[in-house]
Amino acid sequence: MYFILLFINSIYYGRSGKAIKIQQMKSIMTDRHLPGIPSADEVKKNGVSIGDMQVKLLQKVEELTLHVIEQNRKLENLKTENETLKKQMAGLQSVKQ
Numbered sequence: 001m002y003f004i005l006l007f008i009n010s011i012y013y014g015r016s017g018k019a020i021k022i023q024q025m026k027s028i029m030t031d032r033h034l035p036g037i038p039s040a041d042e043v044k045k046n047g048v049s050i051g052d053m054q055v056k057l058l059q060k061v062e063e064l065t066l067h068v069i070e071q072n073r074k075l076e077n078l079k080t081e082n083e084t085l086k087k088q089m090a091g092l093q094s095v096k097q
Helices: 002-013 027-031 040-046 050-096
Strands: none
Touching: none
């Protein structure tokens, strides 16, 4: 299992070491399936290798997990910034009075 995760990490991060942006996945709306995952029509026509599909699905789970982690990091940063701004605003209001 560890080998598979390393393999998927190398696919996901690629040579640049940067995560693929979720915006690059806009084809979901037009193609009606995830990039790299065969469409229902393709599966009906050509079948699917269970092992290959497992690797692809695990890659998608990892992509989404990393995206959620990044979103949580951004949310925490925004919360901190919001608290700082609230304190600054309260300080300015007390000076004004």
